[in-house]
Amino acid sequence: MSRAAAGPGTFFDLVQRQRAHRAYREDPVDDEIVARVLTAATFAPSSENHQPWVFVVVRDPGRRAAIGDLMRDVWLGGGRDYTMGTAESRIFEDVDQAIDGGGFAGAPVLVVVGGDTELVAKRWMASSVFPAVQNLLLAALDEGLASALTTIAALRAEELRAIVDFPATIEPLAVVPLGWPARALGPARRIAFAEKTSRDRYGNRW
Ligand SMILES: Cc1cc2nc3c(=O)[nH]c(=O)nc-3n(C[C@H](O)[C@H](O)[C@H](O)COP(=O)(O)O)c2cc1C
Numbered sequence: 233m234s235r236a237a238a239g240p241g242t243f244f245d246l247v248q249r250q251r252a253h254r255a256y257r258e259d260p261v262d263d264e265i266v267a268r269v270l271t272a273a274t275f276a277p278s279s280e281n282h283q284p285w286v287f288v289v290v291r292d293p294g295r296r297a298a299i300g301d302l303m304r305d306v307w308l309g310g311g312r313d314y315t316m317g318t319a320e321s322r323i324f325e326d327v328d329q330a331i332d333g334g335g336f337a338g339a340p341v342l343v344v345v346g347g348d349t350e351l352v353a354k355r356w357m358a359s360s361v362f363p364a365v366q367n368l369l370l371a372a373l374d375e376g377l378a379s380a381l382t383t384i385a386a387l388r389a390e391e392l393r394a395i396v397d398f399p400a401t402i403e404p405l406a407v408v409p410l411g412w413p414a415r416a417l418g419p420a421r422r423i424a425f426a427e428k429t430s431r432d433r434y435g436n437r438w
Contacts, residue, residue, distance in 0.1 A: 248419070377412065
């Protein structure tokens with residue numbers, strides 16, 4: 233059998249099943265699991281190996297609610313109207329429901345992801361932090377956890393910073409809810425790689 237076979241539990245299976253969950257059960261997620269997931273995150277590449285990522289694992293109900301409120305404020309204060317015109321309706325409705333029904337804040341863990349501006353210049357920050365976030369998402373799925381990469385709260389960086397006490401040198405970049413899935417999601421819908429790939433020069437289709 234080919235090493236690339238997408239059998240259950242293989243890397244290819246995981247990577248193809250990774251989806252943005254927006255509804256979580258309340259059951260707690262042990263620190264040991266969170267530690268394994270964050271360990272996977274820290275094995276990501278970064279510019280000059282500066283590893284600028286920082287994580288705040290938020291379990292405190294007050295802070296989780298504050299992050300949820302911030303997400304709702306950004307959504308209702310313009311995000312919703314913007315997304316209505318740009319996202320597929322199923323994504324729009326999913327986000328709308330999650331934000332209104334406390335879907336994200338209902339996750340037992342919210343990982344607030346930041347980038348240390350003393351380690352990496354702003355220009356390289358996102359490309360040095362989001363590989364770690366991708367590792368985090370895949371590791372979470374490997375643990376059976378639901379997760380989602382969200383950036384909506386980071387649009388109001390100062391408020392997100394204040395909720396988790398990030399100093400001025402840490403740039404808030406994302407919030408990743410972690411929890412046990414409230415419902416199973418179907419397969420990811422993605423455009424086949426061949427439609428995105430050329431040989432030797434752009435346009436010389438695969
Ligand atoms: C940079 C980035 C920012 C995102 N921000 C949000 C967000 O703020 N809220 C949200 O619900 N999903 C967010 N997502 C998740 C995307 O909506 C999701 O990855 C995409 O729609 C694919 O959906 P699927 O995972 O269900 O296949 C974000 C994804 C990326 C890559």
